[in-house]
Amino acid sequence: xxxxxxxxxxxxxxxxxxxxxxxxxxxxxxxxxxxxxxxxxxxxxxxxxxxxxxxxxxxxxxxxxxxxxxxxxxxxxxxxxxxxxxxxxxxxxxxxxxxxxxxxxxxxxxxxxxxxxxxxxxxxxxxxxxxxxxxxxxxxxxxxxxxxxxxxxxxxxxxxxxxxxxxxxxxxxxxxxxxxxxxxxx
Amino acid sequence: xxxxxxxxxxxxxxxxxxxxxxxxxxxxxxxxxxxxxxxxxxxxxxxxxxxxxxxxxxxxxxxxxxxxxxxxxxxxxxxxxxxxxxxxxxxxxxxxxxxxxxxxxxxxxxxxxxxxxxxxxxxxxxxxxxxxxxxxxxxxxxxxxxxxxxxxxxxxxxxxxxxxxxxxxxxxxxxxxxxxxxxxxxxxxxxxxxxxxxxxxxxxxxxxxxxxxxxxxxxxxxxxxxxxxxxxxxxxxxxxxxxxxxxxxxxxxxxxxxxxxxxxxxxxxxxxxxxxxxxxxxxxxxxxxxxxxxxxxxxxxxxxxxxxxxxxxxxxxxxxxxxxxxxxxxxxxxxxxxxxxxxxxxxxxxxxxxxxxxxxxxxxxxxxxxxxxxxxxxxxxxxxxxxxxxxxxxxxxxxxxxxxxxx
Numbered sequence: 001x002x003x004x005x006x007x008x009x010x011x012x013x014x015x016x017x018x019x020x021x022x023x024x025x026x027x028x029x030x031x032x033x034x035x036x037x038x039x040x041x042x043x044x045x046x047x048x049x050x051x052x053x054x055x056x057x058x059x060x061x062x063x064x065x066x067x068x069x070x071x072x073x074x075x076x077x078x079x080x081x082x083x084x085x086x087x088x089x090x091x092x093x094x095x096x097x098x099x100x101x102x103x104x105x106x107x108x109x110x111x112x113x114x115x116x117x118x119x120x121x122x123x124x125x126x127x128x129x130x131x132x133x134x135x136x137x138x139x140x141x142x143x144x145x146x147x148x149x150x151x152x153x154x155x156x157x158x159x160x161x162x163x164x165x166x167x168x169x170x171x172x173x174x175x176x177x178x179x180x181x182x183x184x185x186x
Numbered sequence: 187x188x189x190x191x192x193x194x195x196x197x198x199x200x201x202x203x204x205x206x207x208x209x210x211x212x213x214x215x216x217x218x219x220x221x222x223x224x225x226x227x228x229x230x231x232x233x234x235x236x237x238x239x240x241x242x243x244x245x246x247x248x249x250x251x252x253x254x255x256x257x258x259x260x261x262x263x264x265x266x267x268x269x270x271x272x273x274x275x276x277x278x279x280x281x282x283x284x285x286x287x288x289x290x291x292x293x294x295x296x297x298x299x300x301x302x303x304x305x306x307x308x309x310x311x312x313x314x315x316x317x318x319x320x321x322x323x324x325x326x327x328x329x330x331x332x333x334x335x336x337x338x339x340x341x342x343x344x345x346x347x348x349x350x351x352x353x354x355x356x357x358x359x360x361x362x363x364x365x366x367x368x369x370x371x372x373x374x375x376x377x378x379x380x381x382x383x384x385x386x387x388x389x390x391x392x393x394x395x396x397x398x399x400x401x402x403x404x405x406x407x408x409x410x411x412x413x414x415x416x417x418x419x420x421x422x423x424x425x426x427x428x429x430x431x432x433x434x435x436x437x438x439x440x441x442x443x444x445x446x447x448x449x450x451x452x453x454x455x456x457x458x459x460x461x462x463x464x465x466x467x468x469x470x471x472x473x474x475x476x477x478x479x480x481x482x483x484x485x486x487x488x489x490x491x492x493x494x495x496x497x498x499x500x501x502x503x504x505x506x507x508x509x510x511x512x513x514x515x516x517x518x519x520x521x522x523x524x525x526x527x528x529x530x531x532x533x534x535x536x537x538x539x540x541x542x543x544x545x546x547x548x549x550x551x552x553x554x555x556x557x558x559x560x561x562x563x564x565x566x567x568x569x570x571x572x573x574x575x576x577x578x579x580x581x582x583x584x585x586x587x588x589x590x591x592x593x
Contacts, residue, residue, distance in 0.1 A: 012382045
């Protein structure tokens with residue numbers, strides 16, 4: 001098949017350069033939404049005052065990330081003026097975690113392709129609908145956790161999720177199969 | 187259940203709820219398909235001649251007049267029309283002695299010809315789901331172009347022989363110039379090629395399969411790739427436009443690779459067709475004329491060749507009918523400019539560059555949503571669908587038939 005004008009090596013080189021530039025921009029755009037325990041720790045007073053009931057500030061940071069503790073429980077951070085900037089930053093980084101569900105699931109609908117990889121990969125979906133979800137078709141029943149509606153993924157029945165409750169397992173079938181990082185766990 | 191005509195996967199499990207003639211809630215539709223369905227409610231075309239709104243009968247009469255008076259008309263597009271409309275279109279071309287071509291001429295045609303003539307082995311997507319343990323996406327990014335490809339067929343679903351699916355039994359490989367969304371999913375098996383370097387890459391694989399050390403590329407990675415291919419029980423390759431534009435005249439290399447792979451194990455190829463019914467047109471044309479595209483019926487003969495492709499014909503014909511495609515925004519500038527100078531007849535449900543430049547615009551019903559019909563999926567399986575919305579608009583097939591009657 002003849003293209004209009006065959007590409008010469010110089011055009012090809014420019015092509016390669018353009019792709020590299022686009023790639024570097026794309027990698028910059030992908031900002032990590034999720035914060036880590038270390039990042040939270042850096043924004044705490046780091047005095048290990050034990051006022052929150054935990055032995056260290058690091059333990060409190062882990063508690064915050066697991067949503068067992070609240071920012072307000074760290075009284076020095078709230079009361080003392082010198083931590084004001086840190087408190088503001090902490091509330092900023094913790095904001096996306098507030099939308100998380102009981103299992104820590106966060107869905108970013110604006111990033112979702114609606115491809116349904118998570119719907120087909122989710123082990124609970126597969127067990128609930130072995131003739132549909134498991135073989136790639138859209139689920140029919142209400143028992144499934146993930147389904148695609150209006151072009152994006154939505155979550156229901158989170159009680160069935162393997163990450164629910166105290167005996168949870170750290171299943172990551174839905175996050176690992178997402179091409180656009182539209183699903184995350186806290 | 188509705189069928190989505192957003193891409194060539196033709197998903198049949200769409201549950202759509204309607205309210206006051208509009209879609210209120212849709213289940214199982216991917217983002218691309220959702221956009222395609224929503225498009226039915228914005229920027230629809232109206233019958234027009236020279237930018238003035240007229241009634242449909244006058245527009246059809248004018249279109250017939252243009253085609254009747256033309257010495258060598260071109261009928262282009264077809265990939266977004268049903269098989270019935272395409273069959274009517276081929277008849278119209280025969281009657282007019284016109285040149286007929288579709289988007290495959292500038293797209294997957296070169297590979298599709300080899301698939302339909304049996305030079306390259308192929309299979310259905312259901313076979314891929316049931317048996318495949320290696321899927322190779324070569325120059326294609328289904329996560330963006332066919333969002334449900336991986337989840338419905340090629341990687342995640344559990345098939346007859348592949349119950350453990352992506353967790354244990356399936357491998358997904360991406361060969362691309364950039365780390366696309368699909369390449370991120372198979373991060374361990376992502377092979378980067380330079381733009382235009384697919385030919386060298388192919389030669390390197392052939393060398394590895396022969397037990398030689400490849401001359402180009404990362405030798406260790408190439409040998410790893412070769413060993414995955416050798417261990418495969420049942421593999422499928424999905425070549426996209428990236429690979430086809432890069433290989434161009436070196437398609438024999440790909441044929442050689444497939445022959446070599448099939449000596450060792452089983453490998454099949456399904457081209458990643460973009461438009462929902464491009465393969466249907468190619469199959470129909472092959473049945474009727476023996477060629478898959480680029481045919482001229484001038485003087486009652488059936489001439490085939492590059493001089494009858496849309497790129498060349500745009501410069502030599504004196505009128506064009508464009509249906510189910512937007513060549514003015516999709517084709518290279520030179521060709522688009524040549525087309526825009528002609529008296530154009532555009533049949534399209536929605537406004538596009540082509541309808542803006544056209545002399546006659548005829549609105550049609552959106553197939554899958556407002557019009558029923560049959561279409562061939564990317565693997566050749568024919569799928570019949572029914573409309574879910576009632577409309578006064580004519581379908582592509584009815585429009586072509588009426589133009590033919592008027593001529």
